[in-house]
Amino acid sequence: MKGQVTFEVTASDGRARAGLLTTPRGTIRTPAFMPVGTAGSVKAMLPENVRATGADILLGNTYHLMLRPGAERIARLGGLHAFMNWPRPILTDSGGFQVMSLAGLRKLDEGGVRFKSHIDGSMHHLSPESSMEIQRLLGSDIVMAFDECTPYPASEPTARASMELSMRWAERSRAAFGDRPGHALFGIQQGSVYPELREESARALRGIGFDGYAVGGLAVGEGQEKMFEVLDYAPDMLPADRPRYLMGVGKPDDIVGAVRRGIDMMDCVLPTRSGRTGQAFTRRGVVNLRNARHRDDPRPLDEDCTCPACTGYGRAYLHHVVRAGEPIAMILLSWHNLQYYQELMAGLREAVGAGRVEDFAAAFHAARAQGDLPPL
Numbered sequence: 001m002k003g004q005v006t007f008e009v010t011a012s013d014g015r016a017r018a019g020l021l022t023t024p025r026g027t028i029r030t031p032a033f034m035p036v037g038t039a040g041s042v043k044a045m046l047p048e049n050v051r052a053t054g055a056d057i058l059l060g061n062t063y064h065l066m067l068r069p070g071a072e073r074i075a076r077l078g079g080l081h082a083f084m085n086w087p088r089p090i091l092t093d094s095g096g097f098q099v100m101s102l103a104g105l106r107k108l109d110e111g112g113v114r115f116k117s118h119i120d121g122s123m124h125h126l127s128p129e130s131s132m133e134i135q136r137l138l139g140s141d142i143v144m145a146f147d148e149c150t151p152y153p154a155s156e157p158t159a160r161a162s163m164e165l166s167m168r169w170a171e172r173s174r175a176a177f178g179d180r181p182g183h184a185l186f187g188i189q190q191g192s193v194y195p196e197l198r199e200e201s202a203r204a205l206r207g208i209g210f211d212g213y214a215v216g217g218l219a220v221g222e223g224q225e226k227m228f229e230v231l232d233y234a235p236d237m238l239p240a241d242r243p244r245y246l247m248g249v250g251k252p253d254d255i256v257g258a259v260r261r262g263i264d265m266m267d268c269v270l271p272t273r274s275g276r277t278g279q280a281f282t283r284r285g286v287v288n289l290r291n292a293r294h295r296d297d298p299r300p301l302d303e304d305c306t307c308p309a310c311t312g313y314g315r316a317y318l319h320h321v322v323r324a325g326e327p328i329a330m331i332l333l334s335w336h337n338l339q340y341y342q343e344l345m346a347g348l349r350e351a352v353g354a355g356r357v358e359d360f361a362a363a364f365h366a367a368r369a370q371g372d373l374p375p376l
Contacts (some may be wrong), residue, residue, distance in 0.1 A: 004181060005023050007241070008022075010353070011054045014260065017262060018030060030349070031263065031345055034055070035059070040083060044272060044331050047085045058088070059287045062135055065134075074138055076092065080299075091142035092140040092144060093144050094143075096148055099113045111127055112169075123238075127146065147169055153192075158195055159194055162192075163192075170204065185213060186212040189213060190216050191234075193221070195233055214245040219230075224257070227249075231261040243264045244263055245263070246265070247267065249265065249304070250266065255344060255345075271334065274337055275334030275335075275337045276330045280337060281336075282372060283367045284370055289319050308336075311320045313364075
Protein backbone atom coordinates (compact mmCIF):
# COMPACT_ATOMS: atom_id res chain seq x y z
CA MET A 1 0.00 0.00 0.00
CA LYS A 2 1.45 3.34 -1.04
CA GLY A 3 1.86 6.36 1.19
CA GLN A 4 2.95 6.88 4.76
CA VAL A 5 1.22 7.30 8.09
CA THR A 6 1.92 10.75 9.55
CA PHE A 7 0.85 12.70 12.62
CA GLU A 8 0.73 16.46 13.10
CA VAL A 9 -0.27 18.35 16.24
CA THR A 10 -2.21 21.33 14.89
CA ALA A 11 -3.16 23.00 18.19
CA SER A 12 -2.61 22.63 21.92
CA ASP A 13 -4.16 24.04 25.06
CA GLY A 14 -2.34 23.10 28.23
CA ARG A 15 -1.67 19.39 27.84
CA ALA A 16 -4.64 18.88 25.50
CA ARG A 17 -3.83 18.49 21.81
CA ALA A 18 -5.66 18.52 18.49
CA GLY A 19 -4.09 16.98 15.43
CA LEU A 20 -4.33 15.02 12.21
CA LEU A 21 -3.30 11.36 11.92
CA THR A 22 -3.08 10.77 8.18
CA THR A 23 -3.15 7.33 6.56
CA PRO A 24 -3.53 6.27 2.91
CA ARG A 25 -7.14 5.34 3.68
CA GLY A 26 -8.06 8.67 5.24
CA THR A 27 -7.27 11.27 7.89
CA ILE A 28 -8.22 10.82 11.53
CA ARG A 29 -9.02 14.02 13.41
CA THR A 30 -7.70 13.89 16.95
CA PRO A 31 -8.67 13.69 19.71
CA ALA A 32 -10.57 10.77 18.22
CA PHE A 33 -13.00 8.19 19.55
CA MET A 34 -12.93 4.84 17.76
CA PRO A 35 -16.18 2.84 17.70
CA VAL A 36 -15.52 -0.83 18.36
CA GLY A 37 -16.29 -3.36 15.63
CA THR A 38 -15.19 -6.40 17.63
CA ALA A 39 -16.04 -9.13 15.12
CA GLY A 40 -16.08 -6.99 11.97
CA SER A 41 -19.30 -5.21 12.88
CA VAL A 42 -20.23 -2.21 15.01
CA LYS A 43 -23.23 -3.82 16.66
CA ALA A 44 -26.68 -2.68 15.48
CA MET A 45 -25.12 -0.25 12.96
CA LEU A 46 -24.42 -0.15 9.22
CA PRO A 47 -20.90 1.07 8.37
CA GLU A 48 -22.23 4.06 6.46
CA ASN A 49 -24.31 5.04 9.48
CA VAL A 50 -21.26 4.82 11.73
CA ARG A 51 -19.46 7.16 9.34
CA ALA A 52 -22.46 9.52 9.39
CA THR A 53 -21.98 9.99 13.14
CA GLY A 54 -18.55 11.49 12.42
CA ALA A 55 -16.27 8.48 13.01
CA ASP A 56 -12.98 8.54 11.07
CA ILE A 57 -11.67 5.13 12.22
CA LEU A 58 -12.96 1.84 13.65
CA LEU A 59 -11.36 -0.71 15.94
CA GLY A 60 -11.32 -4.43 15.14
CA ASN A 61 -10.36 -7.28 17.45
CA THR A 62 -7.54 -9.69 16.60
CA TYR A 63 -8.62 -12.33 19.11
CA HIS A 64 -12.22 -12.56 17.95
CA LEU A 65 -11.45 -12.32 14.22
CA MET A 66 -8.72 -14.99 14.37
CA LEU A 67 -11.22 -17.40 15.93
CA ARG A 68 -14.15 -16.51 13.70
CA PRO A 69 -14.19 -16.28 10.69
CA GLY A 70 -10.36 -16.55 10.65
CA ALA A 71 -7.72 -14.12 9.40
CA GLU A 72 -6.80 -16.26 6.39
CA ARG A 73 -10.42 -16.35 5.21
CA ILE A 74 -10.73 -12.57 5.59
CA ALA A 75 -7.49 -12.11 3.62
CA ARG A 76 -8.79 -14.32 0.79
CA LEU A 77 -11.94 -12.20 0.67
CA GLY A 78 -10.01 -8.95 0.23
CA GLY A 79 -9.08 -7.96 3.78
CA LEU A 80 -11.10 -6.58 6.65
CA HIS A 81 -11.94 -3.26 4.96
CA ALA A 82 -13.66 -4.96 2.01
CA PHE A 83 -15.07 -7.75 4.18
CA MET A 84 -16.96 -5.38 6.49
CA ASN A 85 -17.54 -2.60 3.94
CA TRP A 86 -15.53 0.05 5.79
CA PRO A 87 -13.07 1.75 3.38
CA ARG A 88 -11.59 4.08 5.99
CA PRO A 89 -8.84 3.40 8.57
CA ILE A 90 -9.04 0.43 10.93
CA LEU A 91 -6.98 -0.13 14.08
CA THR A 92 -6.76 -3.69 15.40
CA ASP A 93 -5.78 -4.54 18.94
CA SER A 94 -3.27 -7.33 19.43
CA GLY A 95 -5.45 -9.77 21.35
CA GLY A 96 -3.51 -9.34 24.58
CA PHE A 97 -6.39 -7.91 26.60
CA GLN A 98 -8.87 -10.60 25.54
CA VAL A 99 -6.38 -13.37 26.28
CA MET A 100 -5.74 -11.86 29.73
CA SER A 101 -9.47 -11.93 30.46
CA LEU A 102 -9.65 -15.67 29.76
CA ALA A 103 -8.04 -16.31 33.18
CA GLY A 104 -8.10 -20.09 33.72
CA LEU A 105 -8.32 -20.81 29.99
CA ARG A 106 -4.79 -19.58 29.18
CA LYS A 107 -1.16 -20.46 29.83
CA LEU A 108 1.45 -17.73 29.41
CA ASP A 109 5.20 -18.09 28.93
CA GLU A 110 8.05 -16.23 27.25
CA GLY A 111 7.00 -17.44 23.81
CA GLY A 112 3.43 -16.19 24.01
CA VAL A 113 0.04 -17.39 25.23
CA ARG A 114 -1.63 -20.74 24.68
CA PHE A 115 -5.36 -20.48 25.24
CA LYS A 116 -8.65 -22.26 24.80
CA SER A 117 -11.25 -20.70 22.51
CA HIS A 118 -14.33 -19.45 24.32
CA ILE A 119 -16.34 -20.49 21.24
CA ASP A 120 -15.57 -24.18 20.83
CA GLY A 121 -12.80 -25.03 23.27
CA SER A 122 -10.14 -25.48 20.56
CA MET A 123 -6.54 -24.68 21.50
CA HIS A 124 -4.65 -21.74 19.97
CA HIS A 125 -1.29 -20.02 20.43
CA LEU A 126 -0.77 -16.27 20.14
CA SER A 127 2.69 -14.73 20.11
CA PRO A 128 4.15 -11.38 19.03
CA GLU A 129 4.97 -12.92 15.64
CA SER A 130 1.58 -14.55 15.07
CA SER A 131 -0.28 -11.43 16.25
CA MET A 132 1.63 -9.35 13.68
CA GLU A 133 0.84 -11.92 10.97
CA ILE A 134 -2.87 -12.01 11.82
CA GLN A 135 -3.09 -8.21 11.77
CA ARG A 136 -1.21 -8.20 8.43
CA LEU A 137 -3.74 -10.64 6.97
CA LEU A 138 -6.58 -8.45 8.23
CA GLY A 139 -4.99 -5.46 6.48
CA SER A 140 -5.05 -3.21 9.56
CA ASP A 141 -3.92 0.37 9.01
CA ILE A 142 -2.79 0.66 12.64
CA VAL A 143 -1.39 -2.48 14.26
CA MET A 144 -0.93 -2.87 18.00
CA ALA A 145 2.13 -4.58 19.47
CA PHE A 146 1.42 -7.79 21.34
CA ASP A 147 1.52 -7.31 25.11
CA GLU A 148 0.29 -8.69 28.39
CA CYS A 149 -2.35 -6.39 29.84
CA THR A 150 -1.32 -6.23 33.51
CA PRO A 151 -4.34 -6.93 35.72
CA TYR A 152 -5.35 -4.66 38.59
CA PRO A 153 -4.51 -4.78 41.39
CA ALA A 154 -0.95 -6.01 40.94
CA SER A 155 1.98 -5.80 43.34
CA GLU A 156 5.07 -3.92 42.17
CA PRO A 157 7.05 -7.14 41.52
CA THR A 158 4.14 -8.64 39.56
CA ALA A 159 3.65 -5.43 37.57
CA ARG A 160 7.39 -5.25 36.84
CA ALA A 161 7.57 -8.82 35.57
CA SER A 162 4.51 -8.23 33.37
CA MET A 163 5.85 -4.93 32.02
CA GLU A 164 9.29 -6.37 31.25
CA LEU A 165 7.71 -9.30 29.40
CA SER A 166 5.59 -6.86 27.38
CA MET A 167 8.71 -4.87 26.47
CA ARG A 168 10.45 -8.01 25.22
CA TRP A 169 7.33 -8.81 23.23
CA ALA A 170 7.26 -5.22 21.92
CA GLU A 171 10.75 -5.70 20.48
CA ARG A 172 9.68 -8.95 18.83
CA SER A 173 6.53 -7.27 17.50
CA ARG A 174 8.63 -4.50 15.95
CA ALA A 175 10.92 -7.05 14.25
CA ALA A 176 8.00 -9.15 12.98
CA PHE A 177 6.07 -6.11 11.71
CA GLY A 178 9.01 -5.13 9.47
CA ASP A 179 8.79 -2.30 6.95
CA ARG A 180 5.20 -1.79 5.77
CA PRO A 181 4.63 1.59 4.09
CA GLY A 182 1.08 2.81 4.59
CA HIS A 183 0.68 0.91 7.86
CA ALA A 184 1.62 1.92 11.41
CA LEU A 185 2.69 -0.03 14.49
CA PHE A 186 1.90 1.29 17.97
CA GLY A 187 3.76 0.23 21.11
CA ILE A 188 1.96 -0.15 24.43
CA GLN A 189 3.22 1.31 27.71
CA GLN A 190 2.63 -0.87 30.76
CA GLY A 191 3.57 -0.57 34.43
CA SER A 192 0.22 -0.57 36.24
CA VAL A 193 -0.01 2.35 38.72
CA TYR A 194 3.74 2.59 39.42
CA PRO A 195 5.41 5.74 37.97
CA GLU A 196 8.90 4.26 37.86
CA LEU A 197 7.65 1.22 35.92
CA ARG A 198 5.75 3.46 33.51
CA GLU A 199 8.95 5.44 32.88
CA GLU A 200 11.00 2.28 32.32
CA SER A 201 8.37 1.03 29.89
CA ALA A 202 8.27 4.33 28.00
CA ARG A 203 12.07 4.37 27.78
CA ALA A 204 12.10 0.86 26.33
CA LEU A 205 9.41 1.70 23.78
CA ARG A 206 11.18 4.89 22.71
CA GLY A 207 14.35 2.87 22.22
CA ILE A 208 12.56 0.38 19.97
CA GLY A 209 10.75 3.10 18.01
CA PHE A 210 7.04 3.06 17.09
CA ASP A 211 4.69 5.11 14.93
CA GLY A 212 2.41 5.75 17.90
CA TYR A 213 2.19 4.87 21.58
CA ALA A 214 -0.63 3.57 23.75
CA VAL A 215 -1.14 3.83 27.49
CA GLY A 216 -2.16 0.28 28.39
CA GLY A 217 -3.15 -1.41 31.62
CA LEU A 218 -5.82 1.15 32.58
CA ALA A 219 -9.62 0.87 32.61
CA VAL A 220 -9.14 -2.59 34.15
CA GLY A 221 -10.85 -1.90 37.46
CA GLU A 222 -8.67 0.76 39.07
CA GLY A 223 -11.37 3.45 39.02
CA GLN A 224 -11.36 6.92 37.50
CA GLU A 225 -9.41 8.64 40.28
CA LYS A 226 -6.51 6.19 40.05
CA MET A 227 -6.65 6.24 36.24
CA PHE A 228 -6.35 10.03 36.21
CA GLU A 229 -3.45 9.82 38.66
CA VAL A 230 -1.57 7.70 36.14
CA LEU A 231 -2.59 9.95 33.24
CA ASP A 232 -1.22 12.93 35.14
CA TYR A 233 2.26 11.68 34.22
CA ALA A 234 2.18 8.67 31.85
CA PRO A 235 1.34 10.40 28.51
CA ASP A 236 4.15 12.93 28.99
CA MET A 237 6.65 10.06 29.09
CA LEU A 238 5.77 9.22 25.48
CA PRO A 239 7.05 11.11 22.38
CA ALA A 240 5.16 14.35 21.84
CA ASP A 241 5.33 14.07 18.06
CA ARG A 242 3.44 10.75 17.95
CA PRO A 243 -0.21 9.94 18.71
CA ARG A 244 -1.05 8.78 22.23
CA TYR A 245 -3.80 6.20 22.57
CA LEU A 246 -5.62 5.33 25.81
CA MET A 247 -6.97 1.83 25.37
CA GLY A 248 -10.49 0.84 26.41
CA VAL A 249 -11.76 4.23 27.62
CA GLY A 250 -14.47 5.03 28.26
CA LYS A 251 -17.28 7.05 29.80
CA PRO A 252 -17.78 10.64 28.58
CA ASP A 253 -16.19 12.15 31.70
CA ASP A 254 -13.27 9.73 31.34
CA ILE A 255 -12.78 11.02 27.80
CA VAL A 256 -12.84 14.69 28.77
CA GLY A 257 -10.36 14.05 31.59
CA ALA A 258 -8.08 12.01 29.33
CA VAL A 259 -8.00 14.66 26.60
CA ARG A 260 -7.14 17.32 29.19
CA ARG A 261 -4.16 15.12 30.12
CA GLY A 262 -2.77 14.78 26.59
CA ILE A 263 -4.52 11.72 25.12
CA ASP A 264 -5.25 11.73 21.37
CA MET A 265 -7.18 8.49 20.75
CA MET A 266 -9.63 6.30 22.67
CA ASP A 267 -11.98 3.36 22.13
CA CYS A 268 -14.71 1.67 24.12
CA VAL A 269 -17.67 -0.68 23.63
CA LEU A 270 -19.77 1.45 25.98
CA PRO A 271 -21.80 3.51 23.44
CA THR A 272 -23.15 0.47 21.61
CA ARG A 273 -23.34 -1.83 24.63
CA SER A 274 -25.37 0.79 26.49
CA GLY A 275 -27.55 1.33 23.42
CA ARG A 276 -28.44 -2.36 23.43
CA THR A 277 -29.52 -2.18 27.08
CA GLY A 278 -31.74 0.89 26.84
CA GLN A 279 -29.26 3.49 28.08
CA ALA A 280 -28.54 6.74 26.26
CA PHE A 281 -25.79 9.30 26.81
CA THR A 282 -26.87 12.92 26.71
CA ARG A 283 -25.39 16.28 27.62
CA ARG A 284 -27.11 16.00 30.98
CA GLY A 285 -25.95 12.49 31.77
CA VAL A 286 -27.16 8.95 31.20
CA VAL A 287 -30.85 8.35 30.51
CA ASN A 288 -32.38 4.93 31.21
CA LEU A 289 -35.20 4.50 28.70
CA ARG A 290 -36.57 1.54 30.64
CA ASN A 291 -37.63 3.95 33.38
CA ALA A 292 -41.43 4.34 33.56
CA ARG A 293 -41.19 8.13 33.75
CA HIS A 294 -40.54 8.20 30.00
CA ARG A 295 -43.67 6.31 28.92
CA ASP A 296 -45.84 9.41 28.34
CA ASP A 297 -43.03 11.85 27.50
CA PRO A 298 -43.20 13.11 23.89
CA ARG A 299 -39.95 15.09 24.14
CA PRO A 300 -36.89 14.07 22.15
CA LEU A 301 -34.14 12.25 23.98
CA ASP A 302 -31.84 15.26 23.46
CA GLU A 303 -33.29 18.35 21.81
CA ASP A 304 -29.85 19.46 20.60
CA CYS A 305 -28.98 16.16 18.88
CA THR A 306 -29.53 15.59 15.15
CA CYS A 307 -29.42 11.77 15.16
CA PRO A 308 -32.49 9.80 13.93
CA ALA A 309 -33.47 8.80 17.47
CA CYS A 310 -33.76 12.46 18.51
CA THR A 311 -35.20 13.98 15.33
CA GLY A 312 -37.76 11.28 14.52
CA TYR A 313 -38.95 9.80 17.80
CA GLY A 314 -40.01 10.82 21.29
CA ARG A 315 -38.99 9.34 24.60
CA ALA A 316 -42.34 7.58 24.93
CA TYR A 317 -41.71 5.63 21.73
CA LEU A 318 -38.13 4.82 22.69
CA HIS A 319 -39.35 3.63 26.10
CA HIS A 320 -41.94 1.42 24.37
CA VAL A 321 -39.55 -0.27 21.94
CA VAL A 322 -36.93 -0.78 24.65
CA ARG A 323 -39.44 -2.43 26.98
CA ALA A 324 -40.90 -4.46 24.09
CA GLY A 325 -37.45 -5.69 23.04
CA GLU A 326 -37.86 -4.37 19.49
CA PRO A 327 -34.61 -4.39 17.44
CA ILE A 328 -35.19 -0.77 16.41
CA ALA A 329 -34.47 0.24 20.01
CA MET A 330 -30.91 -1.08 19.76
CA ILE A 331 -30.40 0.64 16.40
CA LEU A 332 -31.73 4.03 17.47
CA LEU A 333 -29.97 4.16 20.84
CA SER A 334 -26.65 2.84 19.49
CA TRP A 335 -26.79 5.45 16.73
CA HIS A 336 -27.57 8.19 19.23
CA ASN A 337 -24.78 7.15 21.60
CA LEU A 338 -22.19 6.96 18.84
CA GLN A 339 -23.23 10.38 17.56
CA TYR A 340 -23.10 11.83 21.07
CA TYR A 341 -19.54 10.53 21.46
CA GLN A 342 -18.45 11.92 18.10
CA GLU A 343 -20.03 15.32 18.85
CA LEU A 344 -18.20 15.30 22.18
CA MET A 345 -14.91 14.72 20.33
CA ALA A 346 -15.72 17.46 17.82
CA GLY A 347 -16.40 19.85 20.70
CA LEU A 348 -13.11 18.95 22.34
CA ARG A 349 -11.20 19.47 19.07
CA GLU A 350 -12.83 22.87 18.60
CA ALA A 351 -12.10 23.83 22.22
CA VAL A 352 -8.42 22.92 21.87
CA GLY A 353 -8.17 25.02 18.72
CA ALA A 354 -9.77 27.97 20.46
CA GLY A 355 -7.72 27.62 23.65
CA ARG A 356 -10.87 26.97 25.70
CA VAL A 357 -10.52 23.38 26.90
CA GLU A 358 -11.00 24.26 30.58
CA ASP A 359 -14.15 26.26 29.75
CA PHE A 360 -15.43 23.31 27.72
CA ALA A 361 -14.75 20.90 30.59
CA ALA A 362 -16.47 23.21 33.09
CA ALA A 363 -19.57 23.51 30.88
CA PHE A 364 -19.59 19.74 30.32
CA HIS A 365 -19.57 19.01 34.05
CA ALA A 366 -22.11 21.76 34.82
CA ALA A 367 -24.60 20.33 32.30
CA ARG A 368 -24.24 16.84 33.74
CA ALA A 369 -24.70 18.18 37.27
CA GLN A 370 -28.15 19.52 36.28
CA GLY A 371 -29.27 15.97 35.48
CA ASP A 372 -31.97 14.78 33.12
CA LEU A 373 -34.99 16.38 34.74
CA PRO A 374 -38.48 14.96 34.05
CA PRO A 375 -41.02 17.27 32.33
CA LEU A 376 -43.07 19.61 34.50
